[in-house]
Amino acid sequence: MRSVERAALARAVALAARAHPRVSPNPAVGCVLLRGDRIVGEGVTEPPPGRHAEVVALAAAGDAARGATAVVTLEPCAHHGRTPPCTTALLAAGVARVVIGHPDPHALAAGGATALTAAGVEVVGPPPPGTVFRGGVAGQLEGFLTAVGEGRPHVTLKVAVTADGSVDPPPGQRWVTGPAARRAVHRWRSEVDGVLVGSGTVLADDPRLDVRDVDHAHQPSAVVLDARLRTPPTARVARPGTVIVTVDLDGHDTPALGPHAQRAARLRDTGVHLVAVPAAADGRGVALPAALAALAGTGIVSLLAEPGPTLSGALLRAGLVDRLVRHVAVHLGDATPSALTTPPRGAWSLERSGGAGADAIVQYRALRTPPRSIAPPTPHT
Ligand SMILES: NC(=O)c1ccc[n+]([C@@H]2O[C@H](COP(=O)([O-])OP(=O)(O)OC[C@H]3O[C@@H](n4cnc5c(N)ncnc54)[C@H](OP(=O)(O)O)[C@@H]3O)[C@@H](O)[C@H]2O)c1
Structure with a gap:
């Protein structure tokens, strides 16, 4: 993980803190989109029935999302729930790299990292259990987890x-x-x-x-x-x-x-x-x-x-x-x-x-x- 991505992950955690716990029982997730060192879009989970953080950030970035790195606190979901999979939205927007703060343990929603990798996106993370970053994200998601x-x-x-x-x-x-x-x-x-x-x-x-x-x-x-x-x-x-x-x-x-x-x-x-x-x-x-x-x-x-x-x-x-x-x-x-x-x-x-x-x-x-x-x-x- 690059240092600018580490900083973006910390920023995504801070953004998600604002959404918590109003989006409960959904996890409060933060997402930051980077082009080089520049933030081109940010998003947090909206209260139900709102959008997921990735979709909010992609909408904010518009065309700038093409080729961007998405830094997201929780692995993007790969399932159809109330909203379509976030992996599909990231792929459609042309995101090139995804940095993940914590894996999604949910049996239905998990698999986002695998789906993105299979589609040719470079996936980084999540950090190993026990690291400060993983711990910080897990603390924020403790209710969901x-x-x-x-x-x-x-x-x-x-x-x-x-x-x-x-x-x-x-x-x-x-x-x-x-x-x-x-x-x-x-x-x-x-x-x-x-x-x-x-x-x-x-x-x-x-x-x-x-x-x-x-x-x-x-x-x-x-x-x-x-x-x-x-x-x-x-x-x-x-x-x-x-x-x-x-x-x-x-x-x-x-x-x-x-x-x-x-x-x-x-x-x-x-x-x-x-x-x-x-x-x-x-x-x-x-x-x-x-x-x-x-x-x-x-x-x-x-x-x-x-x-x-x-x-x-x-x-x-x-x-x-x-x-x-x-x-x-x-x-x-x-x-x-x-x-x-x-x-x-x-x-x-x-x-x-x-x-x-x-x-x-x-x-x-x-x-x-x-x-x-x-x-x-x-x-x-
Ligand atoms: N210092 C503090 O942190 C603090 C905090 C709160 C209260 N207090 C004080 O504690 C006193 C009240 O004590 P308390 O022990 O009666 O209050 P409590 O623990 O809040 O309530 C106990 C009651 O909860 C019900 N309950 C339901 N399921 C239970 C389960 N699986 N296990 C245990 N209880 C269950 C039981 O009544 P049912 O069988 O009728 O369901 C039980 O009698 C008051 O004097 C209060 O001021 C102190």
């Missing part, structure tokens, strides 16, 4: 604790952490498709789970795991756009009868979307893998989980957390809290640590084998 590879959303679990390890705020306070840490949470919410809690947190705190106090171009869906439908219709999350995942306690044969169905009807009246999945094998709540798969099916491919200890523990035990963020309230004169120094059990790598106002934030990434492609129900279109 997790949905394709594992059939569930990418999950970031945020837990706030006091210096002595309590998840409850000190007496007289509403929150465990201060305004700077809470703003960081709101920024994170603005970058995901859904904000997840268990019914225990809804009953205890009546949270809104929306984005406030920071600039944002997107509101995530509130998501509640609530097997027994304890969420009151008067709860702040009981509003259009919210998803409540429950268990069909009354059975499919008599959906209009029974207290569960009556609670479901009252919640539906508020505009909430109800999804029924099987109960957890141990009878405690909903089956987590099924709940997450159902959420991916509704287009939620990235989740910020902010539940209480019950659901936090269940998600961690089930190996369904991809990133763990601890917010720790530290006060002057406190001994260093163990939540800052003790890594979580299992295989994690430290991703970031730093301060947010008076509080500290430490962030871990789960170490796993790279996801396999298992062909989810719908490819990106």
Whole structure:
């Protein structure tokens, strides 16, 4: 990869960041067209049913695309979805060289690099796994890659604790952490498709789970795991756009009868979307893998989980957390809290640590084998 192409790939990643997550569940892709050292066209994925990044960049470049190099964060798609294949558009425009930031793992959409090479286009990349560039692009596409590879959303679990390890705020306070840490949470919410809690947190705190106090171009869906439908219709999350995942306690044969169905009807009246999945094998709540798969099916491919200890523990035990963020309230004169120094059990790598106002934030990434492609129900279109 030439240095000008490396710079163009960084530019394409920055462009794609602007589209994310409004194009979800499609991947936010960036594309830069180069003639020599000159940028002749740029594009990012448009929200559905819009165009893919390559097509936007080609339209911007016009005739200048002939003989150009296309630098694109994700391998151009080679399948007919809602739009024709991007490989066809690149070939029709006469693009001579394509630089790819990350392979498309989707069983249906993949094959773009092979198709382009077969048509005589010079294809460069993607960079090998583990390189900074590959990592940067994969980080931006983590929701899409997790949905394709594992059939569930990418999950970031945020837990706030006091210096002595309590998840409850000190007496007289509403929150465990201060305004700077809470703003960081709101920024994170603005970058995901859904904000997840268990019914225990809804009953205890009546949270809104929306984005406030920071600039944002997107509101995530509130998501509640609530097997027994304890969420009151008067709860702040009981509003259009919210998803409540429950268990069909009354059975499919008599959906209009029974207290569960009556609670479901009252919640539906508020505009909430109800999804029924099987109960957890141990009878405690909903089956987590099924709940997450159902959420991916509704287009939620990235989740910020902010539940209480019950659901936090269940998600961690089930190996369904991809990133763990601890917010720790530290006060002057406190001994260093163990939540800052003790890594979580299992295989994690430290991703970031730093301060947010008076509080500290430490962030871990789960170490796993790279996801396999298992062909989810719908490819990106
Ligand atoms: N410091 C923090 O970061 C933080 C964050 C949030 C809340 N909190 C505090 O935590 C307390 C609430 O704790 P909590 O543990 O009850 O809240 P939670 O973990 O948010 O909710 C637990 C409930 O979720 C439901 N659930 C559904 N499926 C589940 C599954 N597979 N596994 C586990 N739970 C499932 C269960 O109720 P059903 O069986 O009825 O479905 C369960 O009782 C409050 O005091 C709140 O202020 C602290």
